[in-house]
Amino acid sequence: MTDAFDIIGPVMIGPSSSHTAGAVRIGRLARAILGEQPLKCEILLHGSFASTYRGHGTDRALVAGLLSLNVDDERVREALKIASGKGLEIIFKTKDLGEVHPNSALIKLKGKNQEVEVLACSVGGGHVVVKKIDSFDVELSGDLPTIVAAYPDRPGVVAAVTALLASAGVNIAHMRVSRTAAGAQALMVAETDQIVSQGLVTAIKALPMMERVIQIEPI
């Protein structure tokens, strides 16, 4: 429910909650999903993001998010300079990404050890949704603590993860499991009401067949 601080807020860097604040959050989520400092990134802008990104500072905002800056950090404005100072290589392109939200961006990130492609959209009021991680369909808002887990598609993995969460008293608010094909690679996204402790993340990582587990704090 809307409260007083939703109306008198958020505190943000302007000019637009969807094109600037939302873009910072998309960048932060993409950075969190990569799980390490990005070294190279290619950003494809779609729709209204593509046509107005310079005037709205969407480019700076996305990069600010990749640098883990907050939506109210005045350095957002200087994010492109900060990124180049840190040696982060960035390429911006505009592209029709097809049947996606008008405010969408596809972010391709490379770090020292990992690579990831994140498709996300800014749905208004600074709220965002990650729609794809690599080839997996997901729904991830960054509003709640989130666990993203990659593993081979086999019976019992989902049950093992949910059992661990349940045993720690962590309630799952939303969960989505996606796979490239039956028996192939699978990806689980679980948004939880409680913070998942580091110990619990370690236990999930230790499950047989678990390949990669990322913990994302609310942004």
Add this chain to the structure above:
Amino acid sequence: MNPYKFNSMSELLSLVNEEVKTIADVVMRFQAEEEGKSEKEIYDVMAKRLQIMREAADKGINEDICSPTGLVGGGGKRLEERRLAGLSVSGTTSARASAIAMAVAEVNAAMGRVVAAPTAGSCGILPGVLFALEAEKNLEEEKLVKGLFTAAGIGMITARQANLSGAALGCQAECGVATAMAAAAAVEIIGGEAKQAAVASGIALQGLLGLVCDPVGGLVEIPCVNRNAICAAHALAAADIALAGICCYIPFDEIITAMVEVGRVMPPSLRETGIGGLAGCPSAKKLIKDKLENL
């Protein structure tokens, strides 16, 4: 169950009594109850938001700022200089409110830090009204923080029934609602009754019903920045009309329903797409072509 929960203006006003005297008091108690915190803690969070508004206002009035396109910036400063020179046509309070509102909207356009109130595109109106009254009436800061709670209450009621975005319902749902919020805040800050604050928000929103969202190039610059300045003066006029006891006839809850109805029949070209209205004018298109190509 939160005993201070309200979904409409009539419910909000029914919670005002001998002990809980103002809309601001109801909203503070609602928020404290909702978050399980003390009223003092809630007050302090709002006081910080006021401080961020103040920093934005000071920056826009005193520094040379400019949006990435170069189309807006420095207007608030010029308006304030004109007021200080005694040249304002609109009198001191209105002129001051307009100058501050414009300054804050320009800070937003220039990628500075603001408090959305209720949106980024309408973020100048409330600080414009609050800081103008503070200066003109020698008010203590506590009155302004309370005014933010009054304004929040009006915004909360509206958000229960309407999506506060130009893309959904046009600018009436952004600058229109911000002006209604500021008008109510002005009434309670001056010591008017909750009922008069409700009337002021109704009068303010009536005057802006049907306002379309037609920003040039889809950017929060033209007409948004000037509109923030104009709406701040509009809010003060609505407050005066309500305080004079002039009747609004249509209750605020019905005005919101009307706003939603009007917004729903607005064509998409007039809802933040940067296609119709002002955005479709030949000069607007030329301006954006020239400016964006040079960025």
